[in-house]
């Protein structure tokens with residue numbers, strides 16, 4: 382039997398996988414870490430305030446963004462009402478936006494080396510989670526409406542801010558690579574709704590592509606083998622850019638993308654992870670039958686190569702307890718049947 | 721091109737700086753204020769249809785809505801009575817527990833530009849607050865509820881139930897949001913569902929007429 386890591390490489394390189402890659406299994410390199418089961422331990426992330434859990438008090442994070450996680454809500458959320466927006470006027474970004482400090486003493490970086498060091502790199506990719514992404518950081522700072530309007534109203538100021546954020550991220554990437562040597566980066570940046578990308582492909586190319594060229598280019602040049610990009614959305618119109626950016630796996634790929642069609646068109650250049658929508662399976666009245674039906678559809682229509690069956694969620698978890706595990710079980714069944 | 725057609729074209733193109741001046745010029749040319757308004761509404765309908773068809777994206781829609789809003793500012797003093805809001809008031813909000821508002825805002829802009837007077841309750845709106853707003857607002861013809869999380873679908877269901885059980889009448893309830901389907905809307909007793917902001921405006925108009 383191939384290791385999880387080998388099986389994933391066979392799948393995305395058009396080789397001979399011996400089963401489906403089961404959701405995040407090849408990236409869950411730190412099984413004891415709650416939620417993500419991946420790496421995100423470094424002095425910056427550990428000192429960046431984050432709500433302790435649902436119902437915990439709001440916090441102001443290291444970019445100045447107020448983050449809230451009310452009880453009964455599946456995840457944390459930036460607040461923008463009542464003057465809480467960090468950036469109210471994009472033309473004044475230089476006065477207002479201060480990227481967080483990354484100058485920690487070396488001992489601080491060393492502290493977390495044992496976690497990355499403990500990863501069984503034969504079985505797993507040592508996968509580092511990076512979130513939020515550049516586009517997300519923009520709307521965390523400004524709110525979504527102001528952010529999207531700025532693409533028309535203040536394109537130059539917006540480009541400067543994007544450059545400032547991405548330059549900071551490259552500095553962060555350098556420290557991560559030097560200290561923890563990840564094999565894979567699991568990078569969030571949501572680029573759309575289920576029906577469309579937020580930006581037109583032209584605008585995306587002009588504003589967002591240059592930022593990720595720098596960031597993903599840096600990771601690839603510094604020992605990172607795989608880039609997994611999370612955008613749980615429609616983004617079929619952006620796939621050519623993803624390929625150009627060096628993204629190996631588009632995670633969060635919703636059914637609205639017509640994944641079988643994408644595989645036909647782009648398989649070999651990029652792989653698709655998802656096609657099981659949380660909106661469909663991760664709800665109050667979920668059943669094993671529903672999940673098995675969805676997983677069967679996804680596995681049968683997409684086939685064994687360039688495809689990783691997975692919910693669209695941005696991590697190995699679900700909003701309703703048991704859903705993620707039920708999807709994994711159903712995928713195992715499909716592997717027995719199809720391989 | 722007649723000024724009034726230019727108004728429509730520049731609303732479609734989202735020219736926030738040009739539209740107010742063009743509206744003024746159309747007024748100076750003695751175009752009827754209601755016709756100018758109708759031209760802008762028609763422009764937004766084109767925008768909504770192009771968004772539904774995937775030809776334009778969220779920023780294009782936001783900027784067009786902003787252009788129209790700037791035009792309406794110039795036009796407002798010239799509109800007779802409440803002609804701008806002849807379709808009645810629409811109460812809109814994102815249901816309790818849910819803080820997503822991009823979709824709701826777009827729907828609000830489109831329904832507003834179709835001729836409703838919008839009362840936006842914001843996000844995380846408890847069912848009771850919808851009911852209060854219906855009581856307090858004159859001439860409510862439509863209530864629109866948005867939910868973006870599967871975890872707030874039960875909250876949407878409850879909201880519709882509380883509104884329907886309140887005994888208040890004279891309005892329709894429309895629901896939407898990414899995980900919502902026509903079947904779910906039927907199941908929870910909503911009067912209508914629409915998949916996107918363009919369709920929401922069309923459905924809203926059709927329902928109150």
Ligand code: B12
Pocket residue numbers: 454455456457458459525571572573574575613614615659660663693694695700778817818819820821822823824826827864865866867868869870871894895896897898899913914915916917918920
């Ligand atoms: C942007 C976004 C956010 C932003 C929201 C910013 C804002 N101000 O709204 C941020 C980052 C803050 C956020 C936070 C969270 N999010 Co969120 N988010 C999204 C994302 C990427 C896009 C949603 C969006 O704005 N779409 C753009 C608009 C234009 O589309 P739309 O909302 O679908 O609206 C259209 C139609 O649905 C319809 N419509 C909408 N409302 C209505 C109402 C009526 C009456 C009608 C007729 C029509 C209608 O018309 C609209 C316009 O055409 C989605 C993923 C996705 N692919 O949808 C996740 C998503 C909705 N979020 C999700 C989650 C889990 C969260 C969080 C809990 C945690 C997190 N960290 O991700 C918190 C939620 C906190 C809370 N209590 O609400 C999940 C939900 C999963 C589930 N189980 O349902 C999604 C699906 C992503 C995922 N798979 O993980 N999110």
